[in-house]
Amino acid sequence: MSRKKFNKQRRKLLKILGAASVATGAGVMMPKEVLLARAEKKPKGKLSYEVKPGELDEYYGFWSGGHSGEIRIIGVPSMREIHRIPVFNMDVGSGWGITNESKKLLRGKYAGDTHHVHGSYVNGTYDGKWLFVNDKLNNRVARIRIDYMEVDAILDIPNIQGAHGLFPQRYPRTEWLVQNAEFQIPVPNNESNAKAFNEPQKYYGMHTIIDAERMAVVCQIMLDENCDLAATDYKGKYSMCTSYNTEKGVTISEMLAADHDYLIVFNWERIRKALRAGDYKIVNGVKVIDGRKGHDKHGITLRIPVPKNPHGVNISPDGRYAVCSGKVSPTCTVVDLELVDKAYAGKIKPEECIVAQPYIGLGPLHTTFDGRGNAITSVFIDSTNVKWNIQKAIEAEKQGEEAKKKNPHIIDVLDIHYQVGHIMASMAETKEADGKWLVSLNKVSKDRFINVGPLKPENDQLVDISGEKLRLVHDGPAYIEPHDCIIVRRDIIEPKVKHRYDMFEHPLAVTENKVERKGNKVIIRMTANAPVYGLQEVKLKKGDRVTLILTNHDEIIDLSNGCAISNYNINFVVAPFQTKSVTFTADKPGVFWVYCTNFCHALHLEMRMRLIVEP
Ligand code: K7E
Numbered sequence: 001m002s003r004k005k006f007n008k009q010r011r012k013l014l015k016i017l018g019a020a021s022v023a024t025g026a027g028v029m030m031p032k033e034v035l036l037a038r039a040e041k042k043p044k045g046k047l048s049y050e051v052k053p054g055e056l057d058e059y060y061g062f063w064s065g066g067h068s069g070e071i072r073i074i075g076v077p078s079m080r081e082i083h084r085i086p087v088f089n090m091d092v093g094s095g096w097g098i099t100n101e102s103k104k105l106l107r108g109k110y111a112g113d114t115h116h117v118h119g120s121y122v123n124g125t126y127d128g129k130w131l132f133v134n135d136k137l138n139n140r141v142a143r144i145r146i147d148y149m150e151v152d153a154i155l156d157i158p159n160i161q162g163a164h165g166l167f168p169q170r171y172p173r174t175e176w177l178v179q180n181a182e183f184q185i186p187v188p189n190n191e192s193n194a195k196a197f198n199e200p201q202k203y204y205g206m207h208t209i210i211d212a213e214r215m216a217v218v219c220q221i222m223l224d225e226n227c228d229l230a231a232t233d234y235k236g237k238y239s240m241c242t243s244y245n246t247e248k249g250v251t252i253s254e255m256l257a258a259d260h261d262y263l264i265v266f267n268w269e270r271i272r273k274a275l276r277a278g279d280y281k282i283v284n285g286v287k288v289i290d291g292r293k294g295h296d297k298h299g300i301t302l303r304i305p306v307p308k309n310p311h312g313v314n315i316s317p318d319g320r321y322a323v324c325s326g327k328v329s330p331t332c333t334v335v336d337l338e339l340v341d342k343a344y345a346g347k348i349k350p351e352e353c354i355v356a357q358p359y360i361g362l363g364p365l366h367t368t369f370d371g372r373g374n375a376i377t378s379v380f381i382d383s384t385n386v387k388w389n390i391q392k393a394i395e396a397e398k399q400g401e402e403a404k405k406k407n408p409h410i411i412d413v414l415d416i417h418y419q420v421g422h423i424m425a426s427m428a429e430t431k432e433a434d435g436k437w438l439v440s441l442n443k444v445s446k447d448r449f450i451n452v453g454p455l456k457p458e459n460d461q462l463v464d465i466s467g468e469k470l471r472l473v474h475d476g477p478a479y480i481e482p483h484d485c486i487i488v489r490r491d492i493i494e495p496k497v498k499h500r501y502d503m504f505e506h507p508l509a510v511t512e513n514k515v516e517r518k519g520n521k522v523i524i525r526m527t528a529n530a531p532v533y534g535l536q537e538v539k540l541k542k543g544d545r546v547t548l549i550l551t552n553h554d555e556i557i558d559l560s561n562g563c564a565i566s567n568y569n570i571n572f573v574v575a576p577f578q579t580k581s582v583t584f585t586a587d588k589p590g591v592f593w594v595y596c597t598n599f600c601h602a603l604h605l606e607m608r609m610r611l612i613v614e615p
């Protein structure tokens, strides 16, 4: 698409969002400074993004796969897709959703919508133990063990819909996670509460606290407002959420009615106090604390007014500031967390926690950091990444409107292609933000790749942020639909990742090949050791309920075996020392070859055995 056409579309979008007439009064015109910053684009950052054959990436990128329901591992800076972790989806290659082990975790739900992937923390940086990811579709949170890069727990969260912002505790370690509910709903949302269905005033949002170790709900804070994006501070004191529907609207115009919405902060000490005092109701088996204005007995919540319909909230790596991206407002709001302490102590008003509200561009969504005092914000409507200095924004705010108009905080504006959602710099959600790479997760690629049909890929662009200017270095196509990512230094992750399973962690690990029968229940215990299965044939009777347990005994790195049962719709792989099981009914008489699907040996094709199902 031409730039002209693109601009036309942009204007259309503006109209829909009504962004030209937002609370702060900034117009559609770009300030001169911004345009100037665009004109002189001499790259100073000079990082090499080339990863030559045989070389390894410096970072693990963990990408949420959006409505593909999965997580992807992307090498940064090469932007090569290295691996996928199936989570809330079915993955017929690995057998996720087919094996008994995965079915037990998925409990019949094979569709998902992953939004936010985050790692577990110790002292404000990643410890390489777990990843967490949410499912907006079915309101779940999954935990991934980094040593196996595999899901080990999935938690269903009651009383919420639109599970959106997710963030782990950063300090002193991840004991709690917070999970926001973007959609307000009746609580409970079932026939016992049917009279609330048609009364949106009786719909509520929730900020759910999860125990990361037990993967269980600790409690929920119920609000009138909705809870969109989430963050935790670097002191273990607060979590927070942005709320764009403080109006309790059910239509888009209702949700845009108020001039201001909120950044809502939650005080963890006071949450613990409410729990100790027993000030909660049990709803659907979990403790629900009333955090509504006027009902918040323990003063858990602090509502900081921000311009209407904000989106992301991100904490600067020094732990001092929360940056709330405006979405409908062309600004970011900078909140000083030290002032939040004072506001909770009743010494200042919530709005006095705001230390700056700099102009950024049209449609700021998410903010990331370079660890050198600068923020980089994704700007959706303008299709830019805007680099700005936090202290300069605060100084200008102090000096007043005249100083602000000059936008002294803006350092560079980079055009991206196109319509960026999330943005993330290397290690930026930790105190070790290193300001080297940034990924701009653009929703729209238009003309950037060869045409593959009406459903275009997205465009994950790699930006060198090591210099003063932002330098675009790589376009990376991505399938549906990367939402967010984190970029983690290799030395944190790589030593934790195992090459083979601990065989006896699986209680059913097979060491002896045998078939056991009890009535029509048959258990086949079998080993795989390329290029042979431990059994050559198994005789079954039509109607048998069969469980096949397979353990891979090959300890050689990379020697995974497949197991496919012809015409029985079963297919999975076992990695070195891994055990998986499947259960099925032998309902079709005949001879059925079981074969290895995962190329394992020169005699891979001969790696097969027979199931003989007698009529
Ligand atoms: Cu901005 Cu789900 Cu993180 Cu997407 S949300 S953009």
Ligand code: CA
Residues within 6 Å of the ligand: 244, 245, 246, 247, 255, 256, 257, 258, 260, 261, 308, 309
């Ligand atoms: Ca609103």
